Amino acid sequence: MNKITIIRPDDWHLHLRDEGYMQAVLPDTARRFARAIVMPNLKPPVTTTALALQYRDRIRAALPPDSSFEPLMTLYLTDNTQPAEIIKARQSGAVYAIKYYPAGATTNSDLGVTDLGKCRGVLEAMEACAMPLLVHGEVTDPAVDIYDRERVFLERVLAPLIERYSRLRVVAEHITTREAVDFVSAAPLRVAATITAHHLLLNRNALFAGGIRPHHYCLPVLKREQHRQALTAAAISGSPKFFLGTDSAPHAQHTKETGCGCAGIYTAHAGIELYAEAFDQAGALDRLEGFASHYGADFYGLPRNQDRITLVRESWPVPDKLPYARDSLVPFRASGHVAWKIE
Numbered sequence: 001m002n003k004i005t006i007i008r009p010d011d012w013h014l015h016l017r018d019e020g021y022m023q024a025v026l027p028d029t030a031r032r033f034a035r036a037i038v039m040p041n042l043k044p045p046v047t048t049t050a051l052a053l054q055y056r057d058r059i060r061a062a063l064p065p066d067s068s069f070e071p072l073m074t075l076y077l078t079d080n081t082q083p084a085e086i087i088k089a090r091q092s093g094a095v096y097a098i099k100y101y102p103a104g105a106t107t108n109s110d111l112g113v114t115d116l117g118k119c120r121g122v123l124e125a126m127e128a129c130a131m132p133l134l135v136h137g138e139v140t141d142p143a144v145d146i147y148d149r150e151r152v153f154l155e156r157v158l159a160p161l162i163e164r165y166s167r168l169r170v171v172a173e174h175i176t177t178r179e180a181v182d183f184v185s186a187a188p189l190r191v192a193a194t195i196t197a198h199h200l201l202l203n204r205n206a207l208f209a210g211g212i213r214p215h216h217y218c219l220p221v222l223k224r225e226q227h228r229q230a231l232t233a234a235a236i237s238g239s240p241k242f243f244l245g246t247d248s249a250p251h252a253q254h255t256k257e258t259g260c261g262c263a264g265i266y267t268a269h270a271g272i273e274l275y276a277e278a279f280d281q282a283g284a285l286d287r288l289e290g291f292a293s294h295y296g297a298d299f300y301g302l303p304r305n306q307d308r309i310t311l312v313r314e315s316w317p318v319p320d321k322l323p324y325a326r327d328s329l330v331p332f333r334a335s336g337h338v339a340w341k342i343e
């Protein structure tokens with residue numbers, strides 16, 4: 001197959017940042033995706049509906065005039081989030097999920113949750129109004145090896161959470177391991193997962209190919225080849241529990257190429273094309289539409305998009321860097337090629 005037409009996809013996990021940075025990256029996503037779940041880990045984080053509405057206004061104001069892209073907002077859960085805020089969020093019609101970062105797990109997560117036990121009222125309110133919880137699934141215990149943090153999280157946190165809150169809708173975000181695939185597959189239908197393109201295309205060798213590769217560093221960190229294969233099998237399985245979330249996470253070049261570089265990979269410039277590559281490599285292009293354009297919308301209870309995009313097998317060069325407000329940004333595949341293109 002050299003060409004495929006699919007319903008326009010959505011991105012169910014996206015970092016847009018703010019101000020000039022957001023203005024620099026937003027067109028890449030808006031050109032490809034109809035909607036995106038926008039992560040709330042700004043500085044300061046988007047912890048209230050009022051802040052989410054203001055952030056949404058800034059995103060909308062930055063869109064090209066002819067764009068119909070729709071940002072779907074999220075709130076950043078803290079130890080102090082109140083159940084009333086969940087109800088406000090639901091009533092706003094603008095907030096589609098609540099994001100749970102274990103404190104210290106990733107970029108701008110220092111104000112995240114220290115103990116889910118402090119969030120009981122909030123989680124009950126979320127169950128009552130069917131507000132999904134989006135989970136960054138890694139323990140922060142420094143005694144746990146970084147490559148095991150997701151697996152241990154499943155046992156220590158996610159399994160008890162799902163058990164205790166028997167109606168809570170949960171998305172395990174950017175899963176990276178075979179264990180997470182197995183966990184989500186075996187869980188009730190109210191539990192789903194997003195998978196990034198970079199975790200489908202790379203294994204952890206890519207972090208050290210000929211030298212240390214800061215632009216392949218993200219969290220959760222890339223894993224062994226067997227895990228990449230398990231993620232691919234899940235993505236192409238046709239199971240509605242697995243859907244597209246790029247986790248495109250821009251950082252200025254100088255903040256990644258430094259003694260202690262930031263976690264995050266920028267993929268929005270080829271946000272759907274990279275998935276086409278991964279599905280093509282797996283011989284499963286016919287499964288791309290479900291994963292990219294159906295299952296996420298279905299999980300969130302939103303209508304599927306109406307219009308379509310066409311992808312063609314045509315290699316195109318990725319620049320060595322992209323403008324990023326007053327900085328620059330090194331995109332995924334910088335100075336390399338992407339094998340599929342939007343027609």
Ligand code: NCD
Nearest residue numbers: 015106107218219249263264
């Ligand atoms: C994300 C970021 O930069 O905001 N980084 C990343 O490595 N994925 C945060 C996150 O999703 O963990």
Ligand code: ZN
Nearest residue numbers: 015039247249
């Ligand atoms: Zn993310």
